[in-house]
Amino acid sequence: MTTTLQRLLHRQEGRLGLAMAVLLIALAFTAPGFFTAVNLASVVRGMGVLTIVSMGMLMVILTGGIDVSVGSMVAVISVVAARWGNTGAPAALVAPGALLLGAGLGFFNAVLIADLRIPPIVATLGTMGLYRGLLLQWTQGEWVTRLPHWLAAAGRPGRFLMDGSVWAAILVTALTAWFLRRTQAGRSLFRFGGSPIAALRVGIAERRVVYLTYSLMGVLAALGALFYAAQLGSVQGNAALGYELTVIAAVVLGGANIMGGEGSVTGTLLGVVLLGSIQSALILLHVPTFWQGVVTGAIVLLGVAAGAVRRRRPINLRALSGKGSAA
Amino acid sequence: MSTTLSSQPAGTSTPPSPGRGRAGLAGIHWQPWIVAALLLIFCFYTGWRTGDFWTVINWQLLVQPLAEAGLVSLGMTLVIATGGIDLSVGSIIGLSAVIAAVAAQHGAGGVTVDLIAAGAGLVAGAGNGLLIGWLGLSPILVTLGTMILYAGLAVGISSGSSFAGFPAGALWWGDATWLGIPAPFLLFIAAVLAVAILLQRSLWGRYLLSFGSNPVAARFSGMPVKRSLFAVYAVQGAFCGLAAMLMIGRLASARGDMGQSLMLTSIAAVVLGGTPIVGGMASVAGTVAGVAAFYVVQNGLTLVGVPAFLESALVAVLLLVAVAAGNLLKREP
Numbered sequence: 001m002t003t004t005l006q007r008l009l010h011r012q013e014g015r016l017g018l019a020m021a022v023l024l025i026a027l028a029f030t031a032p033g034f035f036t037a038v039n040l041a042s043v044v045r046g047m048g049v050l051t052i053v054s055m056g057m058l059m060v061i062l063t064g065g066i067d068v069s070v071g072s073m074v075a076v077i078s079v080v081a082a083r084w085g086n087t088g089a090p091a092a093l094v095a096p097g098a099l100l101l102g103a104g105l106g107f108f109n110a111v112l113i114a115d116l117r118i119p120p121i122v123a124t125l126g127t128m129g130l131y132r133g134l135l136l137q138w139t140q141g142e143w144v145t146r147l148p149h150w151l152a153a154a155g156r157p158g159r160f161l162m163d164g165s166v167w168a169a170i171l172v173t174a175l176t177a178w179f180l181r182r183t184q185a186g187r188s189l190f191r192f193g194g195s196p197i198a199a200l201r202v203g204i205a206e207r208r209v210v211y212l213t214y215s216l217m218g219v220l221a222a223l224g225a226l227f228y229a230a231q232l233g234s235v236q237g238n239a240a241l242g243y244e245l246t247v248i249a250a251v252v253l254g255g256a257n258i259m260g261g262e263g264s265v266t267g268t269l270l271g272v273v274l275l276g277s278i279q280s281a282l283i284l285l286h287v288p289t290f291w292q293g294v295v296t297g298a299i300v301l302l303g304v305a306a307g308a309v310r311r312r313r314p315i316n317l318r319a320l321s322g323k324g325s326a327a
Numbered sequence: 328m329s330t331t332l333s334s335q336p337a338g339t340s341t342p343p344s345p346g347r348g349r350a351g352l353a354g355i356h357w358q359p360w361i362v363a364a365l366l367l368i369f370c371f372y373t374g375w376r377t378g379d380f381w382t383v384i385n386w387q388l389l390v391q392p393l394a395e396a397g398l399v400s401l402g403m404t405l406v407i408a409t410g411g412i413d414l415s416v417g418s419i420i421g422l423s424a425v426i427a428a429v430a431a432q433h434g435a436g437g438v439t440v441d442l443i444a445a446g447a448g449l450v451a452g453a454g455n456g457l458l459i460g461w462l463g464l465s466p467i468l469v470t471l472g473t474m475i476l477y478a479g480l481a482v483g484i485s486s487g488s489s490f491a492g493f494p495a496g497a498l499w500w501g502d503a504t505w506l507g508i509p510a511p512f513l514l515f516i517a518a519v520l521a522v523a524i525l526l527q528r529s530l531w532g533r534y535l536l537s538f539g540s541n542p543v544a545a546r547f548s549g550m551p552v553k554r555s556l557f558a559v560y561a562v563q564g565a566f567c568g569l570a571a572m573l574m575i576g577r578l579a580s581a582r583g584d585m586g587q588s589l590m591l592t593s594i595a596a597v598v599l600g601g602t603p604i605v606g607g608m609a610s611v612a613g614t615v616a617g618v619a620a621f622y623v624v625q626n627g628l629t630l631v632g633v634p635a636f637l638e639s640a641l642v643a644v645l646l647l648v649a650v651a652a653g654n655l656l657k658r659e660p
C-alpha cells in the first residue's frame with residue numbers, strides 16, 4: 001500500500017493527480033456550485049485554449065528552449081483572423097491562412113534561434129515586442145467587436161455543453177502524445193533537450209529540431225488564437241497580454257524540466273486542469289478577484305518546489321556529466 | 328542542478344569560460360562599444376532632424392525613467408551573471424510602491440516612505456533568494472511564481488486602485504537636482520560605480536561569476552554558493568524598491584501594476600550590453616549602454632515623430648540585431 005503511494009508520489013503527474021483529488025474533495029464540501037454540469041462544462045471550456053497552446057510550449061520546453069512570444073502571436077493571429085474573416089473571406093481560406101501565419105511567425109523565431117544563434121529567451125523576447133508593436137501599429141488600439149459568424153459559432157457551447165476549443169484540444173493532445181511517443185521526430189525533441197551535444201553526435205540535426213518545434217508552437221498558438229477570439233467575441237491589440245506566462249506555468253506545473261529533456265503530455269494536461277479548476281474554484285469560494293493572483297502564484301511555487309525535490313539527485317549527476325562532455 | 332541556466336540556447340549551451348584575471352570581460356568588450364557607437368550616430372541624426380533633442384529639459388526628463396530602469400538593469404546584470412534570471416522585478420516594484428503608499432496613508436513621512444519602499448523590495452527579493460539560493464530551485468520558475476504572487480499581493484493590498492496622496496517629502500526624488508542633473512540619475516551613477524566595483528573587485532563578485540560560469544565547480548570549490556545567490560536576489564529586490572521610490576517621486580502616485588514593463592526592458596538592456604544570458608560573464612558598462620540605448624532611442628523616435636506603437640517594435644528589432652551582430656562578430660576568432 002505504501003509502495004503504491006510512494007510510486008505515485010515519485011512522479012510529478014502522481015502528485016498533481018493527488019493534489020487535484022484533494023482539491024476536488026475539498027471543493028465538494030466548500031463550493032457545492034462547482035459540481036454542477038453547467039459549471040464543470042464552463043471550467044472545461046475555459047481550459048481548451050490553454051491546453052492547445054500548452055502542448056506547443058511543452059514541445060519547446062522539451063528541447064530546452066522557451067517561447068515568450070506566444071501571447072503576442074495569439075494576439076496577432078486572433079486580430080488577423082477576425083479582420084480577414086470580416087472582409088467576407090470564407091472560413092476554408094481564413095482558418096488555414098491563420099495557421100500558416102502562425103507557422104510563419106514561429107519559423108521566424110526558429111531562424112533567429114538556429115541561424116542567428118540568439119538564445120531562445122532573448123530571441124522570443126524580441127519577437128514578443130516586435131509582433132505586438134506591429135499589431136498595435138496596425139490596429140491603432142481599435143477593437144474588432146464583430147466576428148465572422150463561423151468563428152463566433154466555434155466558440156458557442158454545443159454538444160455536451162462543449163465548444164470547438166475542447167474538441168480541438170482533445171485532438172491536439174492526442175496528436176502531441178502520438179508525435180512525442182511514436183515518431184522519430186518527436187523522440188528527437190527529448191534527445192535534443194536532454195543533451196544537445198549527444199543529440200548532434202547521433203545525427204539529430206539541431207536546425208531541423210528548432211525549425212520544427214517553434215513552427216509547431218506557432219501553429220498551435222494560431223489554433224488557440226482562433227478559439228481565443230471565438231470565446232471572447234471581440235479582439236484587440238492588447239489581447240492575450242502576458243498569456244505566455246500562464247502557458248509556461250501550466251507546463252512547468254506539469255513536471256516538465258525547464259532545462260529540457262523531461263516532460264509529458266499527461267503532466268501538462270494535469271497542469272492545465274489544476275490551474276483552470278483553481279481559477280474557477282476561487283471564484284466560487286468568493287475569494288476577491290484581487291487576491292486570486294496570490295493563490296495562483298503560491299500554487300506555481302509549490303509545484304516548482306515539488307518538482308525540484310523529485311529531480312534533485314539525477315539532475316546533479318546529469319549536470320556533472322553534461323558539463324564534462326561540453327567542456 | 329536546477330539553478331544553472333534559465334534556458335539553454337539551442338546550440339551554444341557552453342558559455343565561453345571567463346579569463347582568470349579580468350572577470351571574463353575579454354570576450355564581451357565588443358558589444359558595449361558597438362551599442363554606444365550606434366547610439367551616438369542615432370543621437371547626431373536625431374539632433375539634426377529636430378532641435379528639441381539636445382535641450383537640457385529633454386535630457387532632464389529623459390534620464391529620470393532611465394535611472395529607474397537602470398537600477399533594475401544593474402541588479403539584473405548581477406542576476407544574469409550567475410546564470411539566473413529574475414522575472415519578478417516588475418511585481419516587486421509594484422508591491423514596494425503599494426506598501427510605501429499604505430505607509431504614507433498611515434502618516435509616514437518623506438524619508439520613511441523611501442526607506443519602506445526600498446525595504447519592501449529587499450524583503451521581496453530575499454524571498455526569491457531563499458528559494459533559489461537555499462532550496463536550489465530554478466530561478467526562472469521561482470521568479471515566475473513570485474511574479475504572479477507579488478503582483479497578486481500588490482493588487483490585493485491596493486484593491487487594484489491607485490494611490491496619490493503622498494506627502495511632499497516623499498516626492499523629493501521627482502524634483503531634486505544638483506547642477507541641473509536630476510537626483511535619480513545621480514543615484515543611478517552611484518549604483519553603477521558600486522556594482523562595477525563589487526563585480527570586479529569583491530570576493531562576492533568573483534563568486535557570482537564563477538557560479539555563473541560553472542555551478543558545479545563553484546560548489547565543489549567550497550564557495551559560499553547559497554549565501555552569494557541569496558544576496559544577489561536580495562540586492563536585485565532592493566534595486567527594485569529604489570526604482571519604486573523614484574517612480575513614486577516622478578509620478579506622485581503608486582499602483583500595483585507599475586513597473587511591469589521594466590521586466591523585459593531590464594533583461595533586454597543587459598543582453599543588449601553584451602552580458603551573455605547563460606551567465607559567467609557580465610559587463611556593467613554594457614548594461615549602462617544598453618539601458619541608455621533603449622531610452623534615448625525611444626525618446627529620439629518620439630521627437631522625430633515615429634508613432635508610439637512602432638517604437639516598441641523598433642526597439643525589439645534593435646535588440647535582435649545587436650545580439651545577432653554580437654554573435655556573428657564573436658564567431659570570427
